[in-house]
Amino acid sequence: MINLARLSELLGYLYDMQGLQCSVHELDGKEIYSSKARSRYCDLICAAKGGYQRCLVCDKEGIAEAIKRKKPYQYRCHAGAIDTAIPVLLSGEAVAVILFGQLLDDSDIEEQWAKAQSQVAWYPNQEELHQAFYSLPRMSRREIKACYELVNACVSETRMELLTTLNDSENAQKLELYIANHYAQPLNLSGIGKALNMSVSRLCALAAGITPGMTVMRLVTARRIAAAQSLLKDSASPIRDIASRVGIPDYNYFTKVFKKEVGQTPSAWRKQQQQQQKYLNQQVNSQFEQQ
Numbered sequence: 001m002i003n004l005a006r007l008s009e010l011l012g013y014l015y016d017m018q019g020l021q022c023s024v025h026e027l028d029g030k031e032i033y034s035s036k037a038r039s040r041y042c043d044l045i046c047a048a049k050g051g052y053q054r055c056l057v058c059d060k061e062g063i064a065e066a067i068k069r070k071k072p073y074q075y076r077c078h079a080g081a082i083d084t085a086i087p088v089l090l091s092g093e094a095v096a097v098i099l100f101g102q103l104l105d106d107s108d109i110e111e112q113w114a115k116a117q118s119q120v121a122w123y124p125n126q127e128e129l130h131q132a133f134y135s136l137p138r139m140s141r142r143e144i145k146a147c148y149e150l151v152n153a154c155v156s157e158t159r160m161e162l163l164t165t166l167n168d169s170e171n172a173q174k175l176e177l178y179i180a181n182h183y184a185q186p187l188n189l190s191g192i193g194k195a196l197n198m199s200v201s202r203l204c205a206l207a208a209g210i211t212p213g214m215t216v217m218r219l220v221t222a223r224r225i226a227a228a229q230s231l232l233k234d235s236a237s238p239i240r241d242i243a244s245r246v247g248i249p250d251y252n253y254f255t256k257v258f259k260k261e262v263g264q265t266p267s268a269w270r271k272q273q274q275q276q277q278k279y280l281n282q283q284v285n286s287q288f289e290q291q
Contacts, residue, residue: 008033010154022100029060041132080116
């Protein structure tokens, strides 16, 4: 899912800088975020009997049309103001919709009011509504287009942030899989980077993303020690042979690394595991005898 919290933050900045009123909605029309309270004109409409329901229906229709078109949809709302619905697309599918508007274009304002008045004839105080209509912000068509390009830029920023996160996750999995398949071989940063077609700095960033403070070679070491533990527990192979089989042929160095990672030497850990297994076997046998 796209980072809606980050998107809302960016839209808030747009309001602070440009006074652009935006809201983010789920696909069913439910409002997730709004950068500012409605304009006075919209407040009057919504406060009147049945007005709010008219707004909800109009917003849902605009949202549905933007989702259908998969591109920005500009329209006159039920009360004559200009609104724009912008679908937030991820992999070609809408995941949310941004509404912005409550404004007028720079055409003759009397003509705009005449058209709007025919739609809001139900409102009880036409003079009050007339004055509020004239207080709506006015923009040229170019300015309106610029506004939804700015909103689109905010969407693109959060979309790229998500795609980068997804890409990092995929590459981290590739790194871990490569180590799992090659830990018994001699490994170093440059060799892993060449095999995965990634730079050393990229590999280091991926490792740190898996666990804070993690390094690529620590991932390698952890995988080798895990394999060594499995062999120590499930086989009678000499420790020196196990060290070589997991990619650490130097017996003394293997013992040192194992103790640092596990807290015990390989021989002490194996002995402890054997004792624990022997105890469990005795418990199981005792239960069978009782039955």
